[in-house]
Amino acid sequence: MINQTRNLKFQQQSLSNGLPELPGNERKKLKSLWDEARDAESYRRRIHVSEQETEVALQSVHQKLGFQNESEGNSSGKPSGSGNAFRRSMYFMAAAAAILVIGFAWLVSPVSTTVGPGQTLTHTLPDGSQVTLNSGSEIRYNRLFSHTNRNLQLNGEAYFEVVASDNPFVITANGSVTEVIGTSFNLRSWSSDPEVETVLSVTSGKVSFYNEQNPDQIVYLEEGYTSRVSALRPVPSDPVSAQLSYVLAWKNHSLAFSGQPLAIIFHELERKFDIRIDWDQAEIGSTRLSTFIADPDNAESVIADICFAKGLTYSRTNNGFRISKKTDN
């Protein structure tokens, strides 16, 4: 009984504004903190769930529950024998027409998956293939993906594990085309990198790779090989053996570079740690570096290491770091 009146009291309180029952002596302080906290939520990292994502998720739930024949399942919540048959059929036709229009708009609108700075994400495509996206990357495809085509656009870096199917799996990334049947590989193609180069590294199976402008000059790659293509390179480079542990380091949250310019390395750090990195002279950006850093826990330690190795110095800015050359005095 006591418990019940208490509960009633709680409910009445929460009807006002959810304010908890506060101890008398600190009431004022705690209440102002409670009021302030209301705004804090809007500073949380925004995660947006679009209507399209909701639909795709619902489809996959239907599949797992074994709901068969979508439209039938939808319209027959429970069978009923009564009702005017004519009105029902008109209703059905109007609904069908509406579904057709909406359905078409829906089909042609692309599905896009992006991953924010500082995160990686593994996403299962409608055909069952898996793609792991590195920080800041984006893929897009349309809703016919896995039905009439397996075409996909990438900006960024991703590791693909493609399930075998008669439909070729085709990735377009900043002018490069990668075409496979069923295999796994890493594809890196940042529109923000200096030469907008696309680098393909194959971990299993066989992959064809070419420049969009030049679809006749195909390079075939096998397991353990890498090739690159860019606007300046109409034909992909001859396959050379890949340092796969370096190429795939990002999947284990590590950083690995083999002779890349610092400009590219800094971009990578910006995406991984959600910071801004500036540097004084162009010369700094073109300095090359090879290093492997296993699972670093903050940006500063990485920056400090790089600066130490290359005789540079850094300072903090309000959203990241500024890199300068060491002055000789």
Next chain:
Amino acid sequence: MEQQSSEYFSDLLHRISRSDKRAFDELFRSLYPTMVLFACRYVHDKSTASDVVQDSFIKIWQKRNSLKDINYVKSYIYRTVRNLSLNYLRDTANTETGLETETLNVHYLKNQQHATESPDESDHDQKMQNLLSWIQKLPDRQREAFELSRFEGLDHQEIAEVMQVSARTVNNHIVDALKNLQSMRDMHSKKKRSTL
């Protein structure tokens, strides 16, 4: 979820209990985004949260025969998502902790940076950032009760149903959370004063 009345949801659940697939779709469409955001409070990444929420809805459908007895609809849905999130964390405790501490550190670092870079802390943004990072440092149950009450807008009885404790315990958790936040704030301003 706040905009729609609880009658609306109990009606939907009632229909689902009679195997109405359309009601299930309706419930899914109206709650999926909210629930993904909610699951992110536990699992911290969107794709895992999406999986957890999809599994929760699958569970709701599979258990539809026992839905009739449910009094607190909102709590039931929250509880399902919460329990599956916690299960996920328990099952992946070894593989996931590395990632989590990493993201936490980055946040922490960012906040520290701000703290040292901008002496003008009357800045509202900064205050809110600090508050958010302190909420992350609260003990799990306190943080949970606090977030459900302050941010998800559940009342104490609903939270009690979600966390499977008494409403009194919920209130204690929230008050303790506020006290902890208060002392973290005091410590912060003391430290700031001593560095000036």
